[in-house]
Amino acid sequence: MPIAIGYFPVALTFGLLAKTTGLSILEATAMSIFVYAGASQYISLTLISKGVDPLVIVLNTLIVNIRHFLMSAALNEKMVHAPKWMKGLFAFWVTDETFSVLATRKEERLPMAFGFGVNLAAYSSWVVFTAVGHLIGANLPMFLQAAMSVALYAMFIGLLVPSMRGNRKVLMLALIAASLNCMFYWTEWLSTGWAIIVSALASAILVEIIYNGWRTKKQFV
Structure with missing residues (x-):
């Protein structure tokens, strides 16, 4: 639940910025459903607004999120045995925050149900508040919608500075x-x-x- 609450402002802001970029609510929500990669989604908005080739956007997303190969591989050893299709679905929902929660548990093996519970709470928050942010953005004055672009840089600074310390x-x-x-x-x-x-x-x-x-x-x- 703390992860779900923490995603609320970031997903809300993403929905607002997606609206100002020109994405429909269906497109913005679909990006959160099928891409589900916070920093990459923010970067994609900038690239989309500049008319960058879609292949470059996909390649950029792969590079930014390549660490997920290592995180999902590590969690594969942490979770109990499960069918491959279930492991694949579980791996798709892994984020930096859910990985931290699952990887630091003291239990040698974790039930897959527990892992899905952690991942689904975070995923649901991200998707739902993306749509909410887009809806709220539609009712905001244009000057305020344009000003929300500052949140993009604030998010990256917020991610970068603690890591540099x-x-x-x-x-x-x-x-x-x-x-x-x-x-x-x-x-x-x-x-x-x-x-x-x-x-x-x-x-x-x-x-x-x-x-x-x-x-x-x-x-x-």
Whole structure:
């Protein structure tokens, strides 16, 4: 339930922003139903508004959410045995927050019913409040709807800053990715969608090279 409550303002804001981007309530709700990836959905709104190629949006979503392969694989060892179709459905509903709840349980094996309960509470909140946000947005003045775009940046800052605190690697990742993206933006070498993808991948590769170099140097020392 705390996860469901926590999703309320973020999903509500997504619904509002989807409305200002030009998505219908059916399209916005369908995105939350079938994509169900908070940060990627926010990024997609920006890319959709700029007319980015749909293939780039799909590829960007894959890269941003590739960590879910690891999270669902880890939970596969945590949950009791179940049919493959059930495991696939369960894996689709896993998010960072539900993974944290399930992975930190002290029990060696968790009932699948418990896992579905945690996931469904979060999923239902996200989908329902996306639709509610879109409906509320339809009744707001246009200037207020436009102002809601600030929430997009606030969400990303809220996700990024806690991760950077006390973690030099995350800080370095963020700074390099931001610098590369600014370079691509001002030079217009890449479109918005490709600039995000290339900046994220290049930053990850550069930071790993730097950290591996440090580890190697320490071993020789």
